[in-house]
Amino acid sequence: MTPRNVLAILALTGALAACSAKKPGEPQATPRAPTSGVGERIYSGNCVPCHQQSGVGIPGVYPSLAGSPVVLGDPTELALWVIKGQRPLSMPVGRYPTQMLQFGWMKPADAAALFSYLRSNFGNSALPVDAAAVAKALGQ
Template identity: 50%
Template sequence: MIAPGRGAALAGAAAALLLAGCGQKPPAGPPSPGQRLYAANCLACHQPGGEGVPGVQPPLAGTPVPTGDPQVLLRWVMFGERPAALPRGRYSGMMPQFGYLSDEDLAVLLSYVRSSFGNHAAPVTPAMVAAARSAHRGG
């Protein structure tokens, strides 16, 4: 057990560390459309910095699918078609499907993921999303 006084001191130190942000500055200015879409759809599981939750939800940086082939990424995010690089059972969580989002929103959102958290992959275009959609429909 930690004595109450010492607990408060530790809490204060933790708050100071949080404020210092461990070197991660909050983004300046209003959130971009990509950031807003990420916050609304992905952040609860994949976390603000894309760091995920160990064993439950994967990080979106340093993992293969986010920065890999856009069609593989799109098929996973839109329809839950499992990529070879994401073997079943590695994470205990379940990911919902996002095929109901518009081509434009998915393009903006996934381009954000591919260029954030230290990622440097080429953007996803609405045409790529449309191609993934029609491939899924078998057309």
């Protein structure tokens, strides 16, 4: 085998390894902790059309959830906004020409999984939110 062939094989092996690396949003072959999957699934099914898979939104159209003070801040405000459409003070009216849907159907346990997902992805790093905190925020 010539050194050139060896190089080609090495390059190919590297490419194959890169291809098999898991990307976020791809179906997971190995099961993960049940709660971590729930938040990601709710996000993919409900929020991605506007906030995008990467969480960065669309500039001038939909806000980024990466580094968002609402995502990282008080879980009560986050819950009231997403579930009831109650606007936090940190979100002045008129920033965006578009509107967000309300997710009034979301149960506290699902919302908690979703919020925990938002707070630990897209480069965000904040403590997880539990179902009791969401229920309390909603006065339930």
